Amino acid sequence: MLDKQMGYVAPDYLEQYNDDIESETILTRRQEQQAKRFEARTKPYYQAVQAVQDIQSNEFDFSGSVVKVGQADELSPEQQQRFNQTLKAFCPWKKGPFELFGTLIDAEWRSDWKWERILPHIQPLKERKVADIGCHNGYFMFRMAHQKPVCVIGFEPYAKHLWNFQLVQNIVRQEMLHFELLGVEHIDLYPDFFDTIFCLGILYHHTDPVGLLRKLHKSLKKTGEIIIDCQGIPGDLPVALTPQKRYAQARGIWFLPTQSCLENWMNRAGFTDVNCFFAEPLSTEEQRRTTWADIDSLSEFLDPTNSSLTIEGYPAPWRYYVIAHKD
Template identity: 50%
Template sequence: MDLLEHFQDAKRDPLRRLLAEKSAWFSQDKKGFLRYRLPLRSVQDLRASSCDFSGDVVRIGTADDLSADDHARVHQILRGLMPWRKGPFSVFGIDIDAEWRSERKWNRLVPELPALAGKMVADIGCNNGYYMFRMAPYQPTMVLGFEPYVHHYYTFNILNTFAQQPNLRAEPLGIEHLALFPECFDVIFCLGILYHRPSPLEALRDLHSALRPGGILLVESQAIAGNDPVALFPAHTYAKVPGTWFVPTATCLHNWLTRTGFTEVRLFCDHAMSSAEQRRTAWMEFESYQDFIDKDNPALTIEGYPAPRRVFFKAKK
């Protein structure tokens, strides 16, 4: 089904033009695109006999679904999609231990989930779709993943080629494109995104405008400890990440939410980060949390800033 058929209130002509531009851009015969497009094309005929999204591991198919040659080919393709940031997955019996133990974040969200059955849902910055697959058993009408990065966009599409979940879809869009979806979503997940935005208030306004009246926002963010309504603005990097702008306290983020129009704003989880949750693995071989923190003082980042916490809010339009 055409995406626009799901969104009668969307700004249809600008959205159609944008999606056409994105499609043309992704269709370029450049190495950075072919690296992902050719593997996707090569597995179009492979299907999982069953899927299980109810547990911590997103399970897509079993080893018995594939011939030995196809299994080896899929393993090579999955390794070519490294680094795996979100997970864990089991794909045709191939276990993928991602950098983030994303089931921990999901399990913190579960007690606060609004009803998703029959709802239009957005996952902003959906990455490889781990959280989208975890939403699938709740029977939403659609989960639309916004994912502007070529690597993550194609990883989700390869996984969903196997899984064939018709109510899950990703598009190469960013949070800045929410303005094309006025009052289109019943629930929006915005997990690990705000501190990457140079204007978090503008991002929150876009999230607010994309929700239908009475809609629910679930937002999770990196944060610093403290009760004062302030945000850290790093000079260059924060925990070695250059694309980090404002890192708020929970109080500051609460104020951002209320001042951008949200009601019933509630902090429901606040915890310190650790290498038990984000770490280097055989499927993500680069630096991870333990490399971002001062080895002599784990209360500080490598730059000397307060070490990160994670905070979770639920808010209503």
């Protein structure tokens, strides 16, 4: 379906799954959030997307590390100029990489590294219903689409990221991809619904991580699986760090667990077969300043004299990737 303001909108999954989820409440929450799309602060983003709605392509490839859409020679010089202006409107690009009509967007995060770590450990996504919590600009959703899931629902409350996703979706028009301006706190409106849940880089930003894990457990089907990527700290004790104000210059970080602490959270939330398959310090090669993200990044967030500490003096970040199931 084409919408004058948004562009391409996939068929509403609420109609198909009306009896399986709390559709009326989801619709109410969705309507409450829709005004964010056209707030004054999001105006540059929706105007940027609307400026290139005439640009189409049948060429795309989600199979590799770079999400590729279109070819450079498909655009006229005038279209290329307009499209490049739209791309620049979304700087800094924090998740990627993308290649859009020949322009390579090297984002702050090497999200492809994360996906390649995860891929060998998960069940194939074909015909599965999938949740991507904190989906940002949809990089992982497009990578998931390559496996032909029946439905991918991205949860992301920030309208800038909706428009960044919409920029690509307007071109590739993937019917199985759905973006909801909702947060992880709304996931329990989908009880026993998802076959696979990805919760990547979200848990430590919330004041009640165990409560959120319980909601995620509620929304997972029996025999389903969940993949958690959580920033944390090194150590053997099952403890979590609560920064006084900022951690690595970031606000809104509440609990940074050790590996055993994260595993305990998941066990106590009801998950089974909890397995941490990746545990390493975050590197300045994975999160860094680029041309498309010309902002302070991990190098600036660490103690310049001791890279094992943040600039505030806390242990430098580790990343823990955990997979678990629901009996």
